[in-house]
Amino acid sequence: xxxxxxxxxxxxxxxxxxxxxxxxxxxxxxxxxxxxxxxxxxxxxxxxxxxxxxxxxxxxxxxxxxxxxxxxxxxxxxxxxxxxxxxxxxxxxxxxxxxxxxxxxxxxxxxxxxxxxxxxxxxxxxxxxxxxxxxxxxxxxxxxxxxxxxxxxxxxxxxxxxxxxxxxxxxxxxxxxxxxxxxxxxxxxxxxxxxxxxx
Numbered sequence: 001x002x003x004x005x006x007x008x009x010x011x012x013x014x015x016x017x018x019x020x021x022x023x024x025x026x027x028x029x030x031x032x033x034x035x036x037x038x039x040x041x042x043x044x045x046x047x048x049x050x051x052x053x054x055x056x057x058x059x060x061x062x063x064x065x066x067x068x069x070x071x072x073x074x075x076x077x078x079x080x081x082x083x084x085x086x087x088x089x090x091x092x093x094x095x096x097x098x099x100x101x102x103x104x105x106x107x108x109x110x111x112x113x114x115x116x117x118x119x120x121x122x123x124x125x126x127x128x129x130x131x132x133x134x135x136x137x138x139x140x141x142x143x144x145x146x147x148x149x150x151x152x153x154x155x156x157x158x159x160x161x162x163x164x165x166x167x168x169x170x171x172x173x174x175x176x177x178x179x180x181x182x183x184x185x186x187x188x189x190x191x192x193x194x195x196x197x198x199x
Contacts, residue, residue, distance in 0.1 A: 002031035002195055007163045007173040008111070009040035010092040010125055011085065013078065015172040016115035017070050018185035022174065023108035025188060029195040035100055035107055037093030038159040040171050046160075047169040052086075070185075077120040084124035090156060091145070092125045095135055097155045098148020105139030113137055 004026060008015045026033050041051050052060065064080055071078035092114040099110055113134040117123040123130045132142035166175060174182040174191050180199075182191045193199050 002026075002029055003177045004031055004033050004191070005036055005166075005175045006033050007036045007038060007159065007166075007168045007175070008171040009089050010037060010096075010111070010114040011087070011089045011118065012040065012115075012171040013067050013119055014070075014185050016112075016119040017067070017074055017076060017078070018172050018188060019074065019076065020108050020112055021185070021188045022172075022191075025192045025195065028192070031195060033107070035096055035111060036159040036163065037089070037096050037111075037156060038163055038171075039089070039093075039156065042160055043163055043169065043171075046164045049169055079119060079122060082118055083122045084126075085118060087118070087124050088126040090126075090153070091128070091131050092134070093156050094148055094152025095131050095145050097152040098144040099135060099138070099140045101148070101151065102140065102144055104141075105135075107138070110134060110138035110140065 004022070006022060022033065025031070043049065044051055052063075067078060067080060096107065096111055096114070099105055100107055114125050117130055117134060118125050125131065125134075128145060131145045135144055136142045163173070167181060168175070170183055172183075172185060174187070176191070176194065180194050182188070182194075190199065
């Protein structure tokens with residue numbers, strides 16, 4: 001059975017615009033997914049990236065245009081400047097880690113619900129009530145928001161270390177079990193073709 005390690009942050013607009021296409025691709029090929037939320041700002045610092053607030057204005061202007069075009073192309077609602085961005089992504093990351101360990105719900109739906117909450121619904125994904133609502137909406141016990149903090153924090157940090165060691169440098173980032181790497185929502189088609197044996 002094929003497997004995909006999915007490295008991401010719940011703060012990324014490009015990860016939001018990936019929607020649930022990863023889950024659809026995995027289902028089509030019978031592939032498993034391990035969700036690995038991480039601190040992308042720390043990853044940037046480790047891998048030569050630049051935080052958005054430190055990027056040149058021309059890069060940020062292009063980013064804005066690109067996001068608007070992609071949202072229209074994908075027919076997805078997008079708030080270019082969300083009310084609660086940036087915020088602390090750790091609570092949502094911890095919740096995803098706890099939910100993955102607990103099982104019983106839809107992890108893809110959970111990850112996307114945090115992204116949608118930030119980029120389309122103007123919610124603060126660092127707030128406890130938002131985290132609990134997302135857990136519940138994806139079929140998980142909302143109490144995981146409280147009980148999974150320690151394990152979540154440890155795994156969240158370990159995900160960062162693993163990502164840096166595996167050559168991950170942004171979000172979303174997908175690595176197959178044969179070490180093929182795909183960066184960005186615009187490379188999901190290539191991931192699909194790879195899993196189909198066409199690359």
